[in-house]
Amino acid sequence: SSTSATLGTSNILYSGLINGDSFSGSYSGTFNNANVGAGKTVTISSSYSGDDVSNYSVTSQSSTTASIVKKIFDCIGYSF
Numbered sequence: 001s002s003t004s005a006t007l008g009t010s011n012i013l014y015s016g017l018i019n020g021d022s023f024s025g026s027y028s029g030t031f032n033n034a035n036v037g038a039g040k041t042v043t044i045s046s047s048y049s050g051d052d053v054s055n056y057s058v059t060s061q062s063s064t065t066a067s068i069v070k071k072i073f074d075c076i077g078y079s080f
Contacts, residue, residue: 001034022050
């Protein structure tokens with residue numbers, strides 16, 4: 001079982017960047033366990049890079065919540 005969480009990063013907004021500055025972020029998320037459940041805490045790890053990264057002080061989101069749902073599968077090919 002994996003505790004890795006897929007983060008939707010398409011809506012991240014960097015406000016206050018100077019046009020033309022080189023700055024980007026990389027993010028990963030981790031559940032504290034792989035058990036099924038709703039409203040589970042996901043810890044977010046962030047790192048930043050680019051030629052101008054030292055010009056900025058970034059306040060990162062440290063956690064969010066998400067659900068792990070049961071995987072449904074079919075078992076076929078057996079006989080009695």
